[in-house]
Amino acid sequence: MTSAPTVQPKFLPSRHDLGLVAVGFSGGQTKAGVDAAPMALIEAGLIQQLEEDLDFSVTYDGQVHSYTDIMPKEDPDYRNMKKPRAVSAVTRALSQQVYEHAKSGKFVLTLGGDHSIAIGTVSGTAKAARERLGKEIAVIWVDAHADINTPETSGSGNIHGMPVAFLTGLATEKDEDIFGWIQDDQRINVKKLVYIGLRDIDRGEKKILKEHGIKAFSMHDIDKHGIGRVMDMALGWIGSDTPIHLSFDVDAIDPMWAPSTGTPVRGGLTLREGDFIAECVAETGSLIALDLVEVNPSLDIKGASDTVRAGCSIVRCALGDTLL
Template identity: 55%
Template sequence: MSAFRATALRSLSGRSIATPRLARAHSSRSEYFLRPLTETAAKPTYEYKFLAQPATVSVLSYPFSGGQPRAGVDKGPDHLVQAGLLNQLQSLGWHVEHNEGAVDTLLSTVKSDADIGKMKQPRAVSTVTKQLASDVADVAEGGKLPLTLGGDHSLAVGTVAGTKRKFPNAALVWVDAHADINTPLTTDSGNLHGCPVSFLLGLEGTDVAPFNEWLKPVLKPEDLVYIGLRDIDNGEKKILKEHGIKVFTMHDVDKHGIGKVMDLALDHIGRDRPIHLSYDVDALDPTITPSTGTPVRGGLTFREGHYIAEAIAETGNLVALDVVEVNPSLGDDAASVAQTVAIGCSLSRAALGETLL
């Protein structure tokens, strides 16, 4: 049985729900309460062609921080849900389910987690992402769209692997300030949130325990396109060039504009393929999303960041979405946290069909 099914919080198929656990725990903060959900005849703006009907999004909260050293990113999913994300998605016409990954239970099975080579917390990352891959695959096999709330970006090892079980030809659009394509051989920090793409591609150095006990390469260089990069390690630059991976850096966004970049990106991956969108909120400029672990100035504007999600929604090809690296413990004040959480919610809505008119 999948971990999230074993610990399901609730199913939101258009009916009233009880106030979730964390909303009750913060009952003095009324803005975090979920309103009761009611039946709606609305439908999503776009026809999501690879999903069953009625269109259903399964929100998977995965409070995991083991891919990097900063505390607090595991609280991101709770804050996004408390901010009303589930109601917001239903208001767009989606049937909404919500389940929480049993991350604490999974981690309790990891008795020790010494470094393996340069890799930090490899057993924790492998254990959690293996289960997440199963959870995402289960959702996709049911004709639903998995929306994974992180947590750090190492979770994409599991989300993309799960998507590929259902949609072997799926393309991956990776929106991020960072390439996250270091390998266990090239990483300086050893933090695995900087390595998920290399594991998915099966690059040199990734055929290592414990990952090789369950993970096989699922991604080809031509399946992948990056948008928003601006902080790329030297080892990553070499990998990107050697494998001919399509990258649109912030220089390209400045030069061409985000509309042209998205046209080029979609032309590259093909306009009739399923799309997995993996969105790190640090792709946006730190003035927009300050509460994240590795902010880099010179990022996407609010509208550029949302246009990416909107353009993918317009294709009707979206089959999976990750929203990661919201860290409510970071930021100068409560307003910074609230702003970053609100952006995480609005990016999710944009990918799921919210329009300006």
């Protein structure tokens, strides 16, 4: 392997300081096993790759957080949401962890966990960027799904399909124990949200995307324009003076390469298209945080190592690894 070329970061004091948060949480959906992903990624050598091949200085508390001590004793469904208090408590704690890394000027890498954890990661980054840089962040959400259901539009009630609704304020709740803790300075602007890789969108979500003019590049757009042009358009929409949080759901990648995930959908990104998205975002120098979520090594055991490898590759590409 070669050493990484230097992309000057625009919004970080140093390219090399990285805060890692490992989140072993699966409560935003119903399949066990996604909580084992951080350990699988770490055991595959991810931290070593970041430190030795990409010269990062990694700050990591050495634990996969499962937040068992803050789990509510009772957690009945509320407004159609499953495990609302558990997901709220976990994302609230995670938000603070991510905020502290981001506030100190570190790049924040979060390994999930299901995608509900992005309520914590994005809210933490958004608040820190406002305070440290005086800027709103943009979010690039790479996913087969839009994850923008409100509790009312969701068919399943699984909160991993709702994080974007809570982050944008399209869904709100007063009860502090059920996402009422999310303040305005932790939210994101729908105009600074860009989707890539969509192919399984609920009816209610289609309506939300249209009504709010949310920028979305589906697999149709990638087929039509090619991934290179799509990335030009996506990054052009965000502009060059905006810090970026990349939230990457491994189910964006076609199950041919990443089968071990809770809600696989055929007709997805190739392995290279996934890496290319991460490479293009890295090249901007604007990336300040990355989530990698929904790797579930206990599903499709045969494909688990491929899925973990795909995940590690996406992280490395987003952090500046290049082919040449």
